[in-house]
Amino acid sequence: MDEGVAMAGEPGTIGPNDRYVIGIDYGTLSGRAVVVRVSDGAELASATHDYPHAVMDTVLASTGRALPPEWALQVPSDYVEVLKTAVPAAVAAAGIDPAAVIGIGTDFTASTPLPVLADGTPLNELAEYADRPHAYVKLWKHHAAQGQADRINRVAAERNETWLPRYGGLISSEWEFAKGLQLLEEDPGLYERMDHWVEAADWIVWQLTGSYVRNACTAGYKGILQDGEYPSREFLAALNPAFAGFADDKVAHEIGQLGDAAGTLSAQAAAWTGLPAGIAVSVGNVDAHVTAPAAQAVEPGQMLAIMGTSTCHVMNSDVLTEVPGMCGVVDGGIVSGLYGYEAGQSGVGDIFAWYVNNQVPGSYVEAAAQRGIGIHEHLTDLVKDQPVGGHGLVALDWQSGNRSVLVDHELSGVVLGTTLTTRPEEIYRALFEATAFGTRTIVETFNASGVPVTEFIVAGGLKRNPFLMQVYSDVLRMPISIIASEQGPALGSAIHAAVAAGAYPDVLTAGRAMGKVDRAVYVPNTEAADAYDRLYAEYATLHDYFGRGANEVMHRLKAMKREAAAA
Ligand SMILES: Nc1ncnc2c1ncn2[C@@H]1O[C@H](COP(=O)(O)OP(=O)(O)O)[C@@H](O)[C@H]1O
Ligand SMILES: O=C(CO)[C@@H](O)[C@@H](O)COP(=O)(O)O
Incomplete structure (x- = not known):
């Protein structure tokens, strides 16, 4: 288990009147907390906590039994550990008074849903369900619901469902509905017991505040909420009669807009984190979308690629159109007032990791060492x-x-x-x-669909490889701008926390003050x-x-x- 703590290069003087926010980025393998100054976005210190159970993609830890191919599960208590360890570690490393923290914001991978009771208890935490794979979090890269996704797409196309074009004509097996249908069809008893099919992005905010608010970003992109409506009962019944009530009974909930406060830090979460009870907690968000203001990538045509394990491409536009094969377009899905588009590649850094871990001879590893x-x-x-x-x-x-x-x-x-x-x-x-x-x-498909990409900006861990960035610049024939933060999603979460705490009127204004980008760092050869x-x-x-x-x-x-x- 790693509890890496990092200091920012030059945090500058800590002024007696400075105010801070905490951003927490829940990634695929770890959660990272960063302490950010509200006035200018300076990142004072960060701390990382690796999830003890990491990703369960071969074996269920509680039983030691093998999981079928394409599964990827997580354990929700690992996320709470990040609050208990990484947050206090980052605050201590920053050397600030916790009383100067005015807000906390989080972002998560998505769609990463889990089944919970009405009070938020994850079903895997009930003794009778601890040995059931479907009781656990289905991580974004759980790809075992492709059969259900295919059925959703076929039935939606046959019925001319109006929401389908908003998802580029196809719903992914990674999203909430395909995973929920798989749960119903493979473990109906557990489906029956589940009160909410909740995104981890919202579950962690629930742990921080004590109340459940569903964020507009995951609800739109991953939860098929378009123009205020979910897919109809008739459509869901056509997939499986027992699924008719999925949207109404398991998914629908009060929606919170990005940058709003979901609530305030509860006494219990204050004890976990060492932060003052009652500070603002922003509405949950997705790791990709939350990064756009942190990279000053919110103008129409500025495509932000968050390149890490996977790559998410997010871009605003003032035009509503259909881009074939995109993940989705959501009104206000990135910042309010614009249509947010998302596309993505499920494996990028993950592919490089697979290659170096499985295909590279030991002599190369020794030479590198x-x-x-x-x-x-x-x-x-x-x-x-x-x-x-x-x-x-x-x-x-x-x-x-x-x-x-x-x-x-x-x-x-x-x-x-x-x-x-x-x-x-x-x-x-x-x-x-x-x-x-x-x-x-992806870029060519956007260009051909009436939402041209005019600038390409990169955030995420892969920006650390200059050669890879040059390859992208040459292949795209575009300059590549780079976010000037090592913790883009966490900085984005901090920006949303600052808005939720009332320090800025909206996310765009906060992003201009706190976001950072270096323009055209790489140019095509x-x-x-x-x-x-x-x-x-x-x-x-x-x-x-x-x-x-x-x-x-x-x-x-x-x-x-x-x-x-x-x-
Ligand atoms: N120098 C490098 N060049 C290319 N890929 C790298 C390099 N170092 C790490 N990676 C890949 O980066 C990925 C991790 O990216 P990162 O952004 O840190 O994680 P996450 O997506 O979980 O936030 C790993 O999948 C790893 O294979
Ligand atoms: O799919 C999304 C967002 O829509 C991501 O959360 C998912 O690809 C995981 O991102 P990371 O590769 O862990 O940064």
């Missing part, structure tokens, strides 16, 4: 000067399925062109390029961009061949894998 650098840096170094196309490879970035624009998690990865002389660093680079091509596919155009053409051919039905081999392989696991 000898050089005193990480394996990512070592592989990057070995291949960064190779001319574009010099490896003779092209890859598809679907090891975690495809979220946009194909919306199909039965798809899987491809590396094409390997020979007996192909080196590990060359495949690593081909995977970098594949993710950049996936992003280009024309020669490289020309060469990447040729590779991208090959990627696009493979993308359509495997992804649009010409060859269903990936679906057949996944089916065989499931059959083998069941046997």
